[in-house]
Amino acid sequence: MSHHSPEDKKNIGWADHPAFVRGFLWFLYLSCAAALVAGFFWQKEHPHFAVETVPVFFAGFGFVMFSLIVLVGQHLRKLVGRPENYYQERE
């Protein structure tokens, strides 16, 4: 919502409320921190791969791969993106 008339403020949904957004983000940060710390305490007893013994491997892998998918993947649009009625015009 770009303009904030009193009417808009009254109608603002709970998920757009800055307090909710802040709360959600804090919950996420704390959960991430907890998962990270937990990685040092619980590890696979019989790991198949060396990386499984790195306590923060899964956290790092998840963060980097997700970012890569989004940041790299969006460029696929330049290659395959066409106007919405592309096929209707041709069939």
Add this chain to the structure above:
Amino acid sequence: MLELSDNPGVILLLGAFIIIALPTIMRRPAMLLITGFSAMRLMGMEVGDQTVLSLFGLDLTPMKFDVLSRLFLIVFHIAVTLNIIYSWGVKNATECWASLAYPAAAMGGVLAGDWITLFIWWELAALTSVFLVWQPRTRETYLAGMRYMVIQIASGVLLLGGIVILFRQSGALAIGALDLRDPSGLFNPAALMLFIAIGVKSAFPLLHNWVQDSYPKSTLGGTIILSVFTTKLAVYLMARVFAGTPELIWIGAVMTIFPIFFALIENDLRKVLSYSINNQVGFMLTGIGFGTAASMNGAVGYAFSNIIFESLLFMSVGAAMYRTGTSKATELGGLYRTMPLTLMFCLIGALSISAFPGFAGFVTKGLILDGAAEGHNFIIWLILLFASAGVLEHAGIKIPYFTFFAHDSGKRPKEAPPMMLIAMGLSAVLSVGIGLYPEPLFNLLPYQEQIADYHPYSAYHIVEQLQLLLFAVLAFALLIKFKLYPPEVPSTNLDFDWLYRVPGRALLFKIVSLIVSLWRWLWGGAQEVVTRVMARTHRTHGPEGTLARNWPVGFMALWTAVVLAVALVFLYWVA
């Protein structure tokens, strides 16, 4: 011994024809009753039951009930029931008929013990399901349905070819494990044809576009029912016939990756979920490819739970579409204000497909990754982890985020209708139920000794999964915060089907016009020859022709006398 009346395929197929004769108001209740009756017959079956039949000297097994078919028949019944409830308001005869007849065909196929029976159900599944694609009755869906038919029938032709070669090789028709390669390492042609036939229906990479082309164009209920049966029947057959086939590991791994990128840039959320089907089937096929007890349990267990939570996601997007008329991310957003229950169910589907601890995906997906770990296949293991982050992106975050949050579309639709909410609620309960209490599902899995030793809720499994998922969510939150997440744009994204929809189509038209010209040339030439012959005949034999001129009678009499004289002289000389 199973009777014909035990076969859910037969029951639902007959039921499909009965309900179209009923008054519209009775259709949905009757569908529910028929499915309930079929489920009751299913509960009466014992593992090991089968029917043997000798026909034209061939030994057929039209029905064979074992642990694997039991699992798929149970979840297929659940899926049909949920869909009947979800689409309660749809009374249209064609859609009601196809919503029973198509699952009937898939269930008949699951129960088939021989290839001939399977072929019949296989073709029936193609023929009945296309009506769901055609159902919106637009030119677009008509064309998509025709493309869908061509591909499905091609898969049937391959299947039949494989069956014929297999029969000539071994003389047997029973469905059982096959080796894709001979001991010499060469492909066995029969097995290869069957592998590709089933591969088409599993939507192998490059053979996958029929899913995205047809499924999102169907009706709300049609899309959900389509999303369940064809690909999962194919997964079931792969598990039955090609377990432990190494080629499947890589095919499955590729399937888990590439749809992620197409789903990322796709605007139509029902199409995003269609890409998600490819990705999810990829996990199952990889598990089947490893062929270990753990990975097989994981693959078929994952198929079971996937059918439920993937349907749930389709249902929640369908509910938003029912209320707003669109499933495009650019036109949705902000619906959380007025559709809180649909949002909640959608989130449960999203958490399940992302395999968060406590939800259905978590308890079985780990088994597939364990298969990769046991085989010390590091690359595949990494690919599957990568794909898990990808699932979270397109199915776990994109679907709920762009439907219910993101930018405010200004739309304030009513909450979904009660029957849709009930269907979504039941799916959500099952998704959480399987996640928290997986034992009933584990009891259905084929390798009981393995699953007895498996504990999905070990501390490290929870920790590694939470690390992976929570940090991926963190990445999403930061990308949004720093405005690095790409906005949705209305577009058509070309995929492999472009090849046969644009240049392929143009080539086809070119070939057709060439054949037409050739025909015209041949036919025109033949016509000219005939015309010339006729003209010449007319010249000689026509009224003015040389051969039609008049002769005087005396001339005729003279010639008769000459012929008689010659005959007389000849006879006299001979005698």
